Amino acid sequence: xxxxxxxxxxxxxxxxxxxxxxxxxxxxxxxxxxxxxxxxxxxxxxxxxxxxxxxxxxxxxxxxxxxxxxxxxxxxxxxxxxxxxxxxxxxxxxxxxxxx
Numbered sequence: 607x608x609x610x611x612x613x614x615x616x617x618x619x620x621x622x623x624x625x626x627x628x629x630x631x632x633x634x635x636x637x638x639x640x641x642x643x644x645x646x647x648x649x650x651x652x653x654x655x656x657x658x659x660x661x662x663x664x665x666x667x668x669x670x671x672x673x674x675x676x677x678x679x680x681x682x683x684x685x686x687x688x689x690x691x692x693x694x695x696x697x698x699x700x701x702x703x704x705x706x
Contacts, residue, residue: 607688609688610689611687623686626681626685630677637670638670641662641666642663642666644662645662645665645666646660646662
């Protein structure tokens with residue numbers, strides 16, 4: 607059942623969710639950059655291999671995918687709220703009374 611938020615509460619929640627998404631993307635990009643480019647820029651003879659794949663590939667492509675899928679589920683479960691984006695009836699009536 608979606609929550610009934612006031613306009614101010616909706617805007618605050620939307621801003622919070624947008625910031626969380628942006629921070630998660632930045633952290634994901636930094637993780638990918640450090641593990642993929644940082645560890646993958648060595649000479650291939652120096653790589654450590656796991657299941658036939660270089661460790662930088664495992665960390666940057668497989669581990670990061672699983673890790674950030676789990677992080678996304680946790681963030682959505684605990685920080686995101688299900689609410690209507692539409693105005694409530696009271697807000698519509700208040701807006702109408704302000705016009706008249």
